[in-house]
Amino acid sequence: MSKTIMIVDDSASLRQVVSMTLKGAGYEVIEACDGRDALAKLKGQRVHLVISDVNMPNLDGIGFVQELKKDPSYKFTPVIMLTTEAQEARKQEGQAAGARAWVVKPFQPQQMLGAVAKLVM
Amino acid sequence: MNTDMARALDTFLEESRELLEQMEHILLAAESGCLVPDLHALFRCAHTIKGSAGLFGLEGVVRFTHGVESVLDRLRNGEIAFDPALSALLLECRDHIGALVRADCGGNAVPAAVGDGLTRRLQAWLSPAAPAAPLRPTAGEPVAASGGGLLGGADHWHLSLRFGLDVLRHGMDPLSFIHYLGQCGEIVHLETLHEGLPGWRDYDPESCYLGFEIDFKSEASKEEIEEIFDFVRGDATVRILPPHSRVVEAAVVDAALDKQKRGEERKALEARSLKVPSERLDQLIDRVGELVIAGAATQILAEASRQPALKESAANLLRLVEDIRDTTLKLRMVPIGEVFSRFPRVVRDVARELGKDIELKIGGADTELDKSMVEKIADPLTHMVRNAIDHGIEPEAVRLAAGKPGRGTLRLDAYHDSGGIVIEVADDGGGLDCGRILQKARERGLVGPDQHLSRPEIFRLILAPGFSTAERVTNLSGRGVGMDVVKSSVDALRGTLDIESEAGRGTVMRICLPLTLAIIDGFQVALGNNIYIVPLDMVVECIELPPDPGAEYLNLRDEILPLVRLRSLFEIEGPAPARQNVVVVRLGRRKAGLVVDRLLGEFQTVIKPLSKIFDRLQGVGGSTILGSGQVALIVDVPALLGLAARRAEAGEPAG
Numbered sequence: 005m006s007k008t009i010m011i012v013d014d015s016a017s018l019r020q021v022v023s024m025t026l027k028g029a030g031y032e033v034i035e036a037c038d039g040r041d042a043l044a045k046l047k048g049q050r051v052h053l054v055i056s057d058v059n060m061p062n063l064d065g066i067g068f069v070q071e072l073k074k075d076p077s078y079k080f081t082p083v084i085m086l087t088t089e090a091q092e093a094r095k096q097e098g099q100a101a102g103a104r105a106w107v108v109k110p111f112q113p114q115q116m117l118g119a120v121a122k123l124v125m
Numbered sequence: 126m127n128t129d130m131a132r133a134l135d136t137f138l139e140e141s142r143e144l145l146e147q148m149e150h151i152l153l154a155a156e157s158g159c160l161v162p163d164l165h166a167l168f169r170c171a172h173t174i175k176g177s178a179g180l181f182g183l184e185g186v187v188r189f190t191h192g193v194e195s196v197l198d199r200l201r202n203g204e205i206a207f208d209p210a211l212s213a214l215l216l217e218c219r220d221h222i223g224a225l226v227r228a229d230c231g232g233n234a235v236p237a238a239v240g241d242g243l244t245r246r247l248q249a250w251l252s253p254a255a256p257a258a259p260l261r262p263t264a265g266e267p268v269a270a271s272g273g274g275l276l277g278g279a280d281h282w283h284l285s286l287r288f289g290l291d292v293l294r295h296g297m298d299p300l301s302f303i304h305y306l307g308q309c310g311e312i313v314h315l316e317t318l319h320e321g322l323p324g325w326r327d328y329d330p331e332s333c334y335l336g337f338e339i340d341f342k343s344e345a346s347k348e349e350i351e352e353i354f355d356f357v358r359g360d361a362t363v364r365i366l367p368p369h370s371r372v373v374e375a376a377v378v379d380a381a382l383d384k385q386k387r388g389e390e391r392k393a394l395e396a397r398s399l400k401v402p403s404e405r406l407d408q409l410i411d412r413v414g415e416l417v418i419a420g421a422a423t424q425i426l427a428e429a430s431r432q433p434a435l436k437e438s439a440a441n442l443l444r445l446v447e448d449i450r451d452t453t454l455k456l457r458m459v460p461i462g463e464v465f466s467r468f469p470r471v472v473r474d475v476a477r478e479l480g481k482d483i484e485l486k487i488g489g490a491d492t493e494l495d496k497s498m499v500e501k502i503a504d505p506l507t508h509m510v511r512n513a514i515d516h517g518i519e520p521e522a523v524r525l526a527a528g529k530p531g532r533g534t535l536r537l538d539a540y541h542d543s544g545g546i547v548i549e550v551a552d553d554g555g556g557l558d559c560g561r562i563l564q565k566a567r568e569r570g571l572v573g574p575d576q577h578l579s580r581p582e583i584f585r586l587i588l589a590p591g592f593s594t595a596e597r598v599t600n601l602s603g604r605g606v607g608m609d610v611v612k613s614s615v616d617a618l619r620g621t622l623d624i625e626s627e628a629g630r631g632t633v634m635r636i637c638l639p640l641t642l643a644i645i646d647g648f649q650v651a652l653g654n655n656i657y658i659v660p661l662d663m664v665v666e667c668i669e670l671p672p673d674p675g676a677e678y679l680n681l682r683d684e685i686l687p688l689v690r691l692r693s694l695f696e697i698e699g700p701a702p703a704r705q706n707v708v709v710v711r712l713g714r715r716k717a718g719l720v721v722d723r724l725l726g727e728f729q730t731v732i733k734p735l736s737k738i739f740d741r742l743q744g745v746g747g748s749t750i751l752g753s754g755q756v757a758l759i760v761d762v763p764a765l766l767g768l769a770a771r772r773a774e775a776g777e778p779a780g
Contacts, residue, residue, distance in 0.1 A: 017137035017177045024129050057176075059169050079331075082296035084356075088172060088194070104295045105356035110179015110187050122305045122356060123297070 007052040007124050008032040012042040012068065013086065014060045022055065025113035026120065039063025043071055046078070053124045055084045055107075055116075058094055066094065069101040082123040086111075130181075134230060137177050139400075141226050144170040146466065148219045153469045156212050164201035167215075171197050174222060183229045186222065189240050193218045196250045205250055214250075216470075218243050281313055281342040282350065283366040290332040292360040299333060299357075306353055310343025403496065406456055413446075413453045420446040421728065421752035457497070461539045461548065462490030464503045468510055468537060475514045482521060482532045483514060489539035494546045498618055498638060502548070505611040509550045509634050510535065512608070517554035517632050527629065529553070542637070545620075545662065545712055551633040557626040559583050565592065581770075584624040588612040619746055621712055621763045637712050637763070647749070647759065649725035650708060653697045656757040658730055658749060659719065663710045663762045667724055670705040679707065679718055687769040690720045691760070694744055710762050717769040719760070730759065744768070 009031045011022050016037070023033040034049065036042035038060040054072065058065035065085055072078045084105040085098050095106060107119050148170045155162035171194040178186035193215070199205045221243055224235045284306075288299050306312065318336035322328070343350070347365055354363045420443045427439035465487050476483040518524075518533035525531050536551040559580060566572040566586045578586075586592060590609040615622045620638035639660065647658035671679070679686045686709065692701055707718040730749045739745065746761030 015140060015173050015177045017133050017140050018173075018180055020133040020136055021130070021180045024133065059172055080293055080296055080298075082298070082301075086176070088176065099359065102295055104297055104359060109176035112182070113180065119356075121308065122353060123301055125298075125301045125304045 006030055006032050008034065008050060009053045009055060009120065009124070010034040010036060010042060010046065010049075010051045011055045012036045012039065012060070012065070013055075013057040014038055015057075018057075021113060022116055025116060029117055029120075031120070031124075039065065039068030039071070042068055046072070046075075051078075051081060053082050053084065053120060054078075055086065055120075056103075057086045058098065065103075066097045066101050069098065069103050073102040084119055084123065134181055137181060138226065138230050140177065141174050142223070144174055145219055145223050149216065149470055150466065152212050152216050152219065153473065155207060156209060156473070157469075162207060164197070164207070168194065168197040168201045171222075174226075178226070178229075181229075183226070185240070186225045186229060189218075189225060189244065190222055192244050192247045192251075193222065196247050199250065211250060214243070214246055218247065280368050281340050282310075282368060284339040284341055284350070285336070285362070285364040285366075286339065286354075287318075287336040287362040288333045288357070289360040290329075290334070292333045292357060294331055295360055297357050297360060299335060299337070299361075302354060302357060303337065303339070306339070306341065306350075309345055309349070309353060310341055312339055313342050314340040401456075406496075410453055410457065413450050416446055417450055417730075418750055418752065422754070423752075425752045454495075457495050458493040459496045459499055460490060461492050461494055461499060461546070462487075464499055464506060465490050465537055465539075467503070467507070471507060471510055472514065472535060475511055479515060480520070481514065481518060483518060484532055484534050486534060486536045487538075488536065492539040492541060492546060494638065501614060501618055502636070502638070505614040505636075506537075506548065506550065508608075508611050510537070513550055513552040513554070513632065513634075517552035519555050523555075527555075545637050545639050548636045548638070549633055551631060553631040556628040556630055556632055557584055557587070557624070558628065562586050581624070584626060587624070588622065616763075619761065619763055621715065621767060623714065635714075639763075647728045647730035648708065649728045649757070650691075650706075650719075650721040651723040651725055652691055652695060652721055653699050655695075655697065656725065656751065656755060657691065657695075657721070658728065658757050658759045659708055659710060660759070660762060661727060663712055665709040665711045665716070668707050668709065668718075670707050670720055681709065681718070684716075686716060686718045687772070688718045688720055689765050689769050691744075692720065692722070694765075710766070712763055712766055715766040715770055717766050719765065730757075 009026055011019050011026070011033060012035075013019050013022070014037055019035045019037070023035055026033050034045055034051065036045050039056070040063040042054075042056070043063070054069075056065045056068055060068075063071070069083055069085070072081070072083070082105060083103045084107055085095075085103045086109050087095060087098075087106050088109045098106075105119065105123060107116060148167060151162055151167050151170075171190055175187055175190040175194055178190065196205070196211075196215075200207060200211075205211070221235070221240060224232075225240070227233070228235045286299070286302075292299060303312070303315070316338040318338065319334065321334040321336065323334070341350070347367060350365055351363070354361065357363070424439045424443050427435045430436070468487070469485055472483055472485045513535055514533075518535065519527070521531040524533065534553045536549070538547075538549040538551070540547055562583050563572065563578065563586075566583075566589075567574060569592070571586060571589055571592070572578060588608050588611070592608070612622055615636055615638070618638050620636055623635040623637070624632065625635070626632040639662070646661040648661045648664050650657050650659060668681075677688055679688055686707075688707065691697075702722050706721055706724050708721060708724070709716065709718050728751070733748050733750070735742070735745065735747055744761050744765050745758045746764070747759040749757050749759060751757050
């Protein structure tokens with residue numbers, strides 16, 4: 005059974021490329037444009053991994069992960085946060101929210117695949 | 126690059142353009158001091174561009190934007206203050222990012238010196254405090270420790286993993302890491318340590334109590350193996366012992382992070398909208414056009430059938446078709462604000478270059494018009510705005526001497542009027558100098574020495590090709606290239622251009638455009654056996670022509686209405702009927718009466734453009750097919766109004 009991954013980012017082009025890469029590697033992909041959109045789309049869906057940007061309108065990545073982790077169905081869902089070196093301070097907030105995996109932007113599609121493979125069997 | 130990637134790159138181009146516009150908007154708003162700049166949004170723009178550009182391997186964009194982002198980061202954290210010099214620099218950087226993006230997507234190359242210069246200037250805002258953060262901070266401190274379990278010494282790596290209690294709760298599954306490790310090499314031996322497991326009373330199923338000792342055979346370097354466990358550094362102790370070695374290093378937890386206050390303000394910038402390629406919309410509109418014609422034909426047949434039920438259902442159908450037509454046309458409507466939004470920057474740059482202080486007032490940015498027109502009107506408008514700043518608005522000293530405020534005002538306005546849209550560019554400058562224009566025109570032989578011209582006629586001279594009264598040629602305007610181009614662009618859109626000016630008070634240039642280029646409600650009239658269509662939006666009223674053959678004017682409730690006799694204009698053969706009718710049309714402030722034989726009533730029409738062969742045909746704007754299959758010509762009202770006005774001013778008979 006293929007694994008489902010959700011990608012949350014406000015950049016449509018980034019979503020497009022990540023989604024393309026993941027689909028190419030055989031994953032199912034759900035896209036969301038911000039935290040609020042992601043929570044709405046998650047309802048009842050089984051996902052094996054969430055990839056989320058930090059800086060987003062409406063509901064940012066930190067807030068989103070906090071909400072996600074409150075839901076028992078997603079308590080153990082791994083989350084990869086997308087960040088930049090300029091956001092070191094936010095990393096701590098992310099860790100407090102329950103995110104442990106970070107991928108630094110800008111990244112190459114192959115890097116993303118590597119990160120995903122570590123978290124999803 | 127495969128097609129998917131090319132499509133994604135298109136998305137990126139569009140996206141970066143929007144983000145750069147947003148940056149510009151924020152910076153300009155900040156410069157004019159009218160609001161507290163949204164520094165977080167500003168940062169996010171640069172941040173998103175950099176992130177996405179990296180994904181496409183646009184290294185140049187990433188490198189340059191990184192510097193800009195670092196400055197913006199300090200700015201939003203309050204480490205440096207926002208001031209005009211910084212704002213100007215950021216605007217330049219924003220332009221450069223745009224140029225880099227375009228260059229990488231097939232545009233013209235950008236000289237490296239520009240970027241280097243900007244980067245150097247940016248550096249000033251990054252010192253004296255810490256320089257820009259390195260691209261990937263890593264901390265690693267070798268710590269000698271005792272290896273647990275089996276020790277190295279063999280020709281493979283030895284890994285000691287001790288997972289923290291919370292690792293599962295953090296979404297990290299130890300098994301997936303070991304699985305991934307297995308993909309990077311060969312796991313020779315694995316031993317699970319469960320000494321940490323508590324008794325059943327204290328056992329928490331959500332906690333992880335396990336440790337692993339792994340013998341691992343791989344060509345990977347130590348860094349590469351460490352990287353595999355990057356994500357669990359905070360939740361696990363990982364010791365990696367190289368082959369043939371007795372020294373163990375511990376992977377070190379992330380470097381200490383400094384606290385920083387959080388204050389992200391989110392603005393819902395993304396309207397929930399759908400992007401559709403415009404060709405698809407065009408196709409849809411074309412089809413709807415055909416539908417309209419087919420509907421009209423059906424209704425004619427239904428009327429002729431004298432079956433009430435058929436008539437009713439045909440009428441229903443036609444109403445639905447009309448609804449679809451209106452909805453479809455609305456799909457193409459965009460606010461003119463899209464064009465207006467570029468002008469704060471244009472005005473700022475031009476005013477700076479000329480050393481003038483100019484305030485731009487924008488009104489009616491919500492006014493909607495057809496997308497294709499928005500694209501075509503942008504350049505003429507830019508030219509008019511530049512002209513107004515350069516020639517219209519006087520230098521500050523002159524203004525003060527004339528008792529006006531030193532700061533000039535330029536007004537851009539848009540509003541709907543009689544089925545069209547009116548766009549005004551108004552300045553409070555010195556106004557057009559009739560004397561000088563006339564003198565120049567005489568010098569250039571455009572006007573004969575004893576020819577007398579009315580004021581509107583004199584103003585229209587500036588629309589002649591190559592005409593300029595400017596004494597010196599500036600970078601921006603004054604070469605006389607332009608107003609004639611503006612005029613022809615407006616003509617091409619079936620619009621009119623009017624100029625009003627008052628010495629010492631300023632000039633208003635007014636463009637009137639029809640709302641759409643595709644489908645109109647038409648008013649059918651007959652001339653002999655031919656049917657012509659007048660756009661209904663421009664029809665004011667219809668009256669019977671008083672029996673006064675040869676009259677060129679009509680007294681319409683004490684208003685002089687110039688008449689255009691379509692019979693003679695279109696050279697219709699055969700005698701005119703005893704009774705003729707006048708269709709009163711209006712566009713903007715111009716009015717005229719079109720003399721026709723018979724009035725036939727309203728009809729929905731799809732405008733089919735005329736082929737190039739008919740370019741020189743005067744007074745006809747397009748053609749359409751009637752429900753009966755007959756071809757009808759669509760009257761070009763703006764052109765006829767222009768004709769009437771010119772003849773009226775010249776005192777010649779119209780039509």
